[in-house]
Amino acid sequence: MSADENMYDLLVIGGGINGAGIARDAAGRGLKVLLCEKDDLAAHTSSASTKLIHGGLRYLEQYDFGLVRKALQEREVLLKAAPHIIWPLRFVLPHHKDLRPAWLIRLGLFLYDHLGGRKILPPTRTLKRSSSKVFVPLKNQFSKGFEYSDCWVEDARLVALNATDASDRGAAIMTRTACTRLTPIGTHWEAELRVNGAASKTIKAKVVINAAGPWVDSIAQQAGTTRNAPQVRLVKGSHIIVPKLFEDERCFIFQAGDGRVVFAIPYERGAFTLIGTTDLPYNDDLDAVEASADEIDYLCDVSNSYFDTQISPSDVVSTFSGVRPLFEDQAENASSVTRDYVLKVDHHDGAPMLSVIGGKITTYRKLAEDALKQLADLLPDAQTPWTANTPLPGGDIANADFEAFEAECAARYPWLDPDLRYRLARTYGTRVFSVLGQAASISDLGHPFGAGLYQREVDYLIAHEFAQSADDILWRRTKLGLHMTQAEIFALKDHFSARLVA
Numbered sequence: 001m002s003a004d005e006n007m008y009d010l011l012v013i014g015g016g017i018n019g020a021g022i023a024r025d026a027a028g029r030g031l032k033v034l035l036c037e038k039d040d041l042a043a044h045t046s047s048a049s050t051k052l053i054h055g056g057l058r059y060l061e062q063y064d065f066g067l068v069r070k071a072l073q074e075r076e077v078l079l080k081a082a083p084h085i086i087w088p089l090r091f092v093l094p095h096h097k098d099l100r101p102a103w104l105i106r107l108g109l110f111l112y113d114h115l116g117g118r119k120i121l122p123p124t125r126t127l128k129r130s131s132s133k134v135f136v137p138l139k140n141q142f143s144k145g146f147e148y149s150d151c152w153v154e155d156a157r158l159v160a161l162n163a164t165d166a167s168d169r170g171a172a173i174m175t176r177t178a179c180t181r182l183t184p185i186g187t188h189w190e191a192e193l194r195v196n197g198a199a200s201k202t203i204k205a206k207v208v209i210n211a212a213g214p215w216v217d218s219i220a221q222q223a224g225t226t227r228n229a230p231q232v233r234l235v236k237g238s239h240i241i242v243p244k245l246f247e248d249e250r251c252f253i254f255q256a257g258d259g260r261v262v263f264a265i266p267y268e269r270g271a272f273t274l275i276g277t278t279d280l281p282y283n284d285d286l287d288a289v290e291a292s293a294d295e296i297d298y299l300c301d302v303s304n305s306y307f308d309t310q311i312s313p314s315d316v317v318s319t320f321s322g323v324r325p326l327f328e329d330q331a332e333n334a335s336s337v338t339r340d341y342v343l344k345v346d347h348h349d350g351a352p353m354l355s356v357i358g359g360k361i362t363t364y365r366k367l368a369e370d371a372l373k374q375l376a377d378l379l380p381d382a383q384t385p386w387t388a389n390t391p392l393p394g395g396d397i398a399n400a401d402f403e404a405f406e407a408e409c410a411a412r413y414p415w416l417d418p419d420l421r422y423r424l425a426r427t428y429g430t431r432v433f434s435v436l437g438q439a440a441s442i443s444d445l446g447h448p449f450g451a452g453l454y455q456r457e458v459d460y461l462i463a464h465e466f467a468q469s470a471d472d473i474l475w476r477r478t479k480l481g482l483h484m485t486q487a488e489i490f491a492l493k494d495h496f497s498a499r500l501v502a
Helices: 017-028 057-062 065-081 102-115 155-168 213-222 293-304 361-374 402-412 418-436 455-464 470-477 486-501
Strands: 007-013 033-036 086-094 125-128 144-153 172-174 177-185 188-195 200-210 232-243 251-255 261-267 272-276 318-327 342-348 351-357 448-450
Touching: 007 017, 007 188, 017 033, 017 155, 017 351, 017 361, 033 155, 033 177, 057 065, 057 102, 065 086, 065 102, 065 144, 065 361, 102 144, 155 172, 155 361, 155 470, 177 200, 177 213, 188 351, 200 213, 213 232, 213 318, 213 351, 232 293, 261 293, 272 293, 318 351, 342 361, 351 361, 402 418, 418 455, 448 455, 448 486, 455 470, 470 486
Parallel strands: 007 033, 007 200, 033 172, 086 251, 200 351
Antiparallel strands: 086 144, 125 144, 177 188, 188 200, 232 272, 232 318, 251 261, 261 272, 342 351
16 A cells, blocks of 8 residues: 555544544545544443533633533534434523522523523523422422523533544444554654454555543553643533433433533333433443442432432443543632643654543534644645535435424334334434345344344444444444343344454
């Protein structure tokens, strides 16, 4: 292979939301991009969020108005770009008379409504127990509350769709591929990539994007210098999933006694309730992050202080945890560390590296634009920004009207079970037609693995969304692992094992 054929404009290290977003933006500007991820896309932090596209109401208390404004503006941009995996939610904040005063909450929600130029989502309103059924699952002491808008996102799918779009625009996406060596050579980099723990590949890149999340410091050190290494504070956030605690489709946001807020959200079409998150310093194994017994107790206690239905750790169906790489701003506690992103450019013996620190899923697209803006002088062939008005794969739904789109799916596939049809439409948007193709009956979908997962969908995820294992499909491309029996899960794993042998 000639040197030119082996030279990339960007090597993006990290397949989380920031890496995938940068790869997509750069590929769409005509740059030659390679993204490598040592595990699966969204295998770590980016699949362990509270799954919200939101401004961050609690950040107003930290006077981080710039971050809240930026996030609120992006909220509506993303809602238009991916209406299949992002949709509006209403949140209810019950007033706890012993914590934040009602006037302060009203002021915060007024700012929340107006900082970002809200156009699509409905405004805040005040609720009373006497006139709202939403208080039914809450203890009697809560008689007043406030309702406001934010959005839900299928976080791991957002990553996969950005990577898919990057690939469609020419980027090379390499999962299960670790960057094991970075060597500056003049004004560019030479990188060794180890694929699936075995074969190695050497490539060159004009710029390295260090979007390795919690491993960002490790990659910077691997590059051979620490004089201007990123400074990161690692903070763990954990969530629990329990059988549904309430019937209402709205979500709750609770004030905890320690000043934090905790969400309780209907999950997987209301079958479960998702509760989280925590904020704890983390200095342990980044490949073995899990919810501690203390965190599970904490989330159960917060839930029990608001809901009539009491839960204990024995009710927890599943948990997930992620480590957020936040910029070290010397804040006294983990909850008050800024969630805004910091982009640091360093020249390692002349070879440029941009390191991404922090950030929120909500602002990933803006982060990608800002990253490429910082690199404009180094990448003069890059074209202009383009992602603000371009849908993600499957998001080109007319007028972003998901209900009308679902009706179109029902007319086209009347034989499909309504619940399965809804899940497929939500998961794939307009690309559901590629998943189902010319199928005219359920038998055309191939072998049933359970919980509505058929061979045709598995094949699509392998061919188009970089799935290489059962867990990729069950916990990141979908959440079907929550709905399948252990026998069904083992059968899907056996299917992948057989593929590897073949």
